[in-house]
Amino acid sequence: MKGDFEFLLGxxxxxxGQDEIQNKLNLLNQYEFTGWEIWFQVEFASFLLQHDAVAEMIREYPYSADRRMRGSQTRMHIDFLIRKKRSLRGSxxxxxxxxxxxxxxxxxxxxxxxxxVWKVKRSEDDLRSMWCLGIYPTVDDxxxxxxxxKQSEAAGIELPEHLIQTKQVPNTCFSFTLL
Structure with a gap:
């Protein structure tokens, strides 16, 4: 699990670290654009598709939801599925x-x-690990x-300290947290 975290963090x-992405983030901030998550996902997907360490990337992959846990909703989508090179197919x-x-x-x-993601139907669960990436204006550490x-306690989620990383995006007023 720690290996997957370090892989994603890298x-x-x-x-x-790309100048072009930093410049675009600065433009988003300068013009006070909001709701740019889809833009980010498209840029990140393009990056992943060209990366030497990534064997496969799937965006917005549909899963069946366990109805006992999700109520009437039967489908959900996960933003990214990423398979490292030299890892098992379907992992x-x-x-x-x-x-x-x-x-x-x-x-x-x-x-x-x-x-x-906890509510993915177990018969369809091919996930080796699950992570969240959040991007927001920088606040102090x-x-x-x-x-x-506070938010993890309110949600009843226990997060291992060594699998949480917050960093400022260089040359911008944004930070990211991976957990």
Missing amino acids: LVEEFF YIALEVKQNQSASSCVKGMMNDIHK EKISQVID
Whole structure:
């Protein structure tokens, strides 16, 4: 599991290290655009499709929901399924993405996504691990740690400290958290 986390963290850091992505994030901020999660997903998908360490990437993959846990909803979609090179076919790392102008709302959405993925019908579950990536305007490290603790406790989710990473996107006013 830690290997998958480190793999994803490396991909995310490399993605955000690109000058072009930093410039676009600065434009989004300058013109106060909101709701750019889909833009991010398309850019990140393009990056993954060209990355040497990625064998396969699927975006918006549909799964059946366990109706005992999800009520009347029968289908759900996971933002990204990623298969590392030299890993078993059908062995995917799931990644859910959230973007928000509020760090607290972003982390709350991440917790909701964790609950969503827990409700994948077990007979269809081919996920080797599941992660959430949140992108939001930078707040200080102590504040984001408090937000993560508060939101995870409210959601009843226990997060291992060593599998949480928050970093500022270089040359921007944005940060990301991977958990």
